[in-house]
Amino acid sequence: MPKSTISEEKKAEDLEIVESRADGEVEQQNELKRDFKPRQVFMFSIACAIGTGLVIGSGGALAKGGPGSLLISYILIGIAVFFVMTGMGEMAAFLPMNKGFGGYATRLVDPAFGFATGWNYFFKYCMAMPTNLTAAGLVIQYWRPDLNVAIWIAVFAVIIISINVLHVSAFGETEFCLGAAKVIIMIMIMTTCLVIALGGGPNHDRSGFRYWHEPGAFAEYLVKGNKGRFLGWWACMCQACFSYTGTEVVGITFGETPNPRKNIPRAVKQTFWRIGCFYVIGVLVLGMAVPYDNAQLIGATKQSTSAGASPFVVAASLAGIKVFPDIINGCLLIFTLSAGSSDIYCASRSLYGLARDGQAPRIFAKTLKNGNPIYAVCVASAFALVGFLNASKSTGQVFQYFVSLTTIFAVLNWMAILVSHISFRRALKAQGVSLEDLPYVGFLQPYGSYYALIISLLVLLFSGYDTFIPRFKVDTFILKYIGIVIFIGNVCLWKFLKRSKQWKASEVDLVTGRREFEEMEHKTDAEWNQGFWKKVLAKTRQK
Structure with missing residues (x-):
């Protein structure tokens, strides 16, 4: 072998450089690792969709809109999220x-x-992340109201940060266990409500669909x-968006998923079933077990995030089940810790993707040898300090501020994905790429993306309707719409x-990046991991 060739190979090894055609850039070999196991991705896709928005937030929506509005809203938003x-x-x-999602928006729409x-x-x-840390602290305060919530914010912050510093496979295994627990918990809660509605509770009251007739299906x-x-129904629509927040989070894991052409469609197809089972059926049985005008439900919606605020606890209480609040409180702790851990994961990978595209300092694109973007994780973890704002007397108010900001950012994220997908479909058509060449073709696409985009836009524009009734509230108005201002401001800034321009469909x-994935499409996950990177490294050395 010529000395020049050996020298080039050694240089490539020393610098640990790999040209990843999946991204069209020169990358470090110790970058994100595709070490998420398929079962971890599948459970992650389910677990991220189940949060306190469903277990707690659905109670406020029921009280404002009634069971009919609640069910219709969760179906309409669920369909939109499915198309996302x-x-x-x-x-x-x-x-x-x-x-991440920013990478697709840069490549398919406009940098x-x-x-x-x-x-x-x-x-x-x-x-x-600080919202979920606060929620975890308030859950503990249900048992120990004498202790300041700041104590638990600090304790839980250390736990979830430690999880995110681990290798991605260890993080995936942790989330797999927490996700499995969340699925079991939701099945238990929904079964309990169904049993109560059928007269299986201690009071043996068979309510069935009685509450749909009296007090009625639609509240004022x-x-x-x-x-x-109508306003009650729209309140349910806005609350449903918050409840569905996180459903798209599984997309962040696609960058660390082996054999993406095989495993990504599997994860996406599960979306329909989790939406149908956990959201639609969940709110249906809830509306059967609790009347929307019940004083206990209305009082619970004014609480924070302890077990007493859950409408499912109200249902058990009305049926005469005494121990249920403590059980639900323990379950909520699992929900909040899992959500907080995944928040750091998503924030760090988003920052990593920005750095890879030159839209954030390059240091955040650096990783440890295990593939963990440690600098990005540190920055994302630092926001746990924001949670200490809730240590003051205005805990509930600050918590609601965080919820409002999170909801607006979430809807903007959905819209960004949808706009990117519509541009993707237009590019396929303009460049003569057949749908048969796609590893996965979504049901009713791209029409579904247009539907979801319209729904998301309406929710975004009219989510602040309650800031004008009965009087104008400046602080609420700012919280409802500041996310839009930040997003538009960032577009204008870049x-x-x-001087970036929107890509034409033909451009x-x-x-870039398709060939290697197509060649590895029929390999197993282990073969994919080993073969793909060996092949790319060999091509780099040849150059």
Whole structure:
């Protein structure tokens, strides 16, 4: 072998450089590792969709809109989220990338749009993490009200940060266990409500669909009459968006998933079943077990995040089950810790993707040898300090501020994914790429993306309707719409700094990175991990 060739190979080994055609960039070999096991990805996709928004937030929606409005809203938003997932699945299976949603927005729409998307996703989960830490602290206060919530914020912050410093496979295994526990908990809660509605509780009251007739299926909110019932339904729509927040989080794991062309479609297809089982059926049995005008339910919606605020606890209490609040409180602790851990994961990977695209300092693209983007994880973890704002007397108020910000950021994230997918489909058509060449084709796409985009836009624009009734509330108005201002501001900032332009459909890059993934498509996960990187390294050395 010629000395020049040996020298080049040694140089490549010393620098640990690999050209990943999946991203079209020169990367360090110790980058994100595709070490998520398929079962971990599948459980992660389910677990991220189940949070306190469903277990607790659904009670406020029931009290405002009634069981009919609640069910309709969760179905409509659920359909929209399903199309968000299938659109994301099409892009990720055809062009696997490890830059997060901002990477797809940069490549398929406009670098400025990708810049705003990536930072929006980062901000969303940086705000969600202290929210969940606060929720965990308030859960413990249910048993120990004498201890300040700041103590538990500190303890739980150390736990979830430690989990995120581990190898991605260890993180995946932890989330797998927590996700399995959440699934079992939700099945238990829904079964309990169904048994209560069928007369199996200690009071043996068979309510069935009685509460749909008296007090009724649709509640009045803020004003009387049909207008009040409409506002009640819209309140349920906004709450449903918060409840579904996190469903798309599994897309972040696609950058660390082996054999993405096989495993991504599997994870996406599960979306329909988790939406149908846990959300739609969950709110259906809840509306059968609790009347929306019950004083205990209305009082519970004014609480924070302890077990007493859960409408499922109210259902058990009305049926005469005494021990249920303590059980639910323990379950909520699992929900909040799992959510907080995944928040750091999502925020750090978003920052990593921004750095990879040159839209954040390059240091955040560096990883440990185990593939952990440690600097990005440290920055995301630092936002745990924001949770200590809740140590003051205004804990509930600050907590609601975080919830409002998180919801707006989440809807903006959905819209960014949908716009990217619509641009992706237009590019396929303009460049003559057949749908048969896609590893995965979503049901009713791209029409589903248009439907989901319209729904998301309406919720985004009119989520602040209650700031004008009965009087204008400045602080609430700012919280409802500041996310939009930040997003648009980021787009304008990047366009001003980089003079970026929107890609034409014929100019979108649909080639870079496809070949290696197509060649490895029929391999097992282990073969994919080993063969893909060996092949890419060999090509780099040849150059």
